Amino acid sequence: MKRKIQLNINGEAQSFEVDPQMTLLELLRDEMGLTGTKEGCDGGECGSCTVLMNQKAVLSCITLAVDSNEKNILTIEGLASGGKLHPLQEAFIQHGAVQCGYCTPGMILSAKALLDENPLPTEAEIREAICGNVCRCTGYVKIVEAVSSAKNEVGGENG
Amino acid sequence: MRRFEYVEPQSLGEALTVLSQYQGKAKVLAGGTELLPKMKIGILSPSCIVNLKWIQGLDGIDSDAKGVCIGALTRIDALQKSGLIGKSFSILSRAAGSVASKQIRNMATVGGNLCLDSRCRYYDRSQDWLQSWPRCLKRGGEVCNVRKGGECVAIVSNDLASPLMALGANLRISASNGDRLIPLHKFFTGKGDVPYDLRTGEILKEVLVPFQEPGTGTAFVKFTKRAAVDFPLIGVAVSLIRSDSDGTCSKARIVLGQASLAPTGLSTIESFLIGKRLDIEVLQMASRLVLKERIEFSNADGVASYKRGIVETIILRALNEAWDRAN
Numbered sequence: 161m162k163r164k165i166q167l168n169i170n171g172e173a174q175s176f177e178v179d180p181q182m183t184l185l186e187l188l189r190d191e192m193g194l195t196g197t198k199e200g201c202d203g204g205e206c207g208s209c210t211v212l213m214n215q216k217a218v219l220s221c222i223t224l225a226v227d228s229n230e231k232n233i234l235t236i237e238g239l240a241s242g243g244k245l246h247p248l249q250e251a252f253i254q255h256g257a258v259q260c261g262y263c264t265p266g267m268i269l270s271a272k273a274l275l276d277e278n279p280l281p282t283e284a285e286i287r288e289a290i291c292g293n294v295c296r297c298t299g300y301v302k303i304v305e306a307v308s309s310a311k312n313e314v315g316g317e318n319g
Numbered sequence: 320m321r322r323f324e325y326v327e328p329q330s331l332g333e334a335l336t337v338l339s340q341y342q343g344k345a346k347v348l349a350g351g352t353e354l355l356p357k358m359k360i361g362i363l364s365p366s367c368i369v370n371l372k373w374i375q376g377l378d379g380i381d382s383d384a385k386g387v388c389i390g391a392l393t394r395i396d397a398l399q400k401s402g403l404i405g406k407s408f409s410i411l412s413r414a415a416g417s418v419a420s421k422q423i424r425n426m427a428t429v430g431g432n433l434c435l436d437s438r439c440r441y442y443d444r445s446q447d448w449l450q451s452w453p454r455c456l457k458r459g460g461e462v463c464n465v466r467k468g469g470e471c472v473a474i475v476s477n478d479l480a481s482p483l484m485a486l487g488a489n490l491r492i493s494a495s496n497g498d499r500l501i502p503l504h505k506f507f508t509g510k511g512d513v514p515y516d517l518r519t520g521e522i523l524k525e526v527l528v529p530f531q532e533p534g535t536g537t538a539f540v541k542f543t544k545r546a547a548v549d550f551p552l553i554g555v556a557v558s559l560i561r562s563d564s565d566g567t568c569s570k571a572r573i574v575l576g577q578a579s580l581a582p583t584g585l586s587t588i589e590s591f592l593i594g595k596r597l598d599i600e601v602l603q604m605a606s607r608l609v610l611k612e613r614i615e616f617s618n619a620d621g622v623a624s625y626k627r628g629i630v631e632t633i634i635l636r637a638l639n640e641a642w643d644r645a646n
Contacts, residue, residue, distance in 0.1 A: 183355075219352075224355070
């Protein structure tokens with residue numbers, strides 16, 4: 161039996177009727193066409209499905225869509241504003257922190273959640289914050305440098 | 320995922336009723352960080368999922384004069400960030416911060432962590448992989464693929480059990496006919512296939528942790544293969560009390576996790592420490608006693624001999640740290 165849910169995705173109110181089996185990842189990709197959030201392992205281990213739910217990084221592949229009822233969801237598509245990239249997105253480009261790009265949306269959102277909570281993280285804190293996001297390409301060094309460089313520009317932002 | 324009935328109870332009573340009605344075929348949904356992955360790879364197929372997250376009052380950390388009460392639905396991230404927990408139970412904050420990844424800690428709950436199923440390298444696998452092996456005891460079959468016979472040796476692998484046991488925690492478990500209160504060390508059965516005592520129709524409601532006595536020093540050491548994310552290979556939690564009058568150890572609790580099937584109190588070492596001043600020689604002698612404890616190192620993750628080789632060092636580290644803090 162379908163359930164009605166109402167949530168906010170990237171600043172816009174949305175409502176759906178969903179099967180309980182549907183995951184938040186499926187809702188975002190298949191119902192909303194927001195394909196920036198990726199399915200990697202489909203088991204909560206790789207982090208490529210990371211989105212922010214009420215400002216906290218969560219794994220959308222193991223979140224039921226019904227559990228996103230009444231929540232604020234931020235996907236990678238919601239970061240840029242008015243045609244201008246978010247400082248984290250700029251930093252990833254400037255530092256060569258993107259290769260195949262598959263981990264990137266989840267990685268950036270984990271980094272954003274970190275900087276919103278801890279505007280001046282140490283390198284160790286950055287590495288800890290992204291330890292749930294696997295990257296097969298970059299070796300993480302440029303990713304950590306990118307996040308570190310963005311810390312003076314993001315600090316304490318919300319939404 | 321296979322289809323399932325889905326219930327969002329508004330009260331604990333309603334949740335308990337549904338669980339009883341489904342007679343073991345329903346599963347509760349807390350953080351979902353174990354349930355959903357296992358449903359996706361076919362290890363679990365509940366007929367009904369009972370979502371506990373919309374029930375008021377199951378999360379949060381309260382305190383009174385005696386100690387704290389941690390709601391079972393408290394997220395692990397919230398536990399880690401709690402000022403009260405950090406001040407009075409630092410090993411619990413540490414253990415919470417060591418669980419998996421940030422995303423998992425944002426979703427997973429304290430109760431869910433304690434109720435994590437035991438793990439084995441021949442069990443936590445996809446259906447494709449499992450097809451190559453005989454159906455094992457934990458899957459309702461006839462053999463153990465680790466031991467080729469005998470009993471299931473899957474290991475309790477959660478991070479919070481050892482520190483909570485060292486702190487003397489109790490659990491409140493709710494059922495339709497009332498609650499029961501049990502010490503955490505009695506919750507774990509020591510059996511691989513049914514690792515903890517939570518019966519059909521019961522829900523773990525709260526974890527109660529008493530404030531520690533003055534002079535207590537605690538430590539938590541988690542040893543893993545990788546720097547982050549991993550389940551513990553070996554975890555040790557220690558609580559030592561330094562007597563004010565003569566500086567000797569008056570009480571000791573040492574809990575070793577992931578060696579045997581359940582977290583184990585090391586009573587031989589505990590007895591050895593009582594009444595002594597714990598300089599480094601005493602602590603080294605104490606750590607050496609671990610191999611005299613009645614611990615059967617389970618090989619469910621393939622590294623029992625490695626664990627046997629490092630356990631003394633891990634215990635020494637934890638004892639040293641705890642005694643330093645016992646001031």
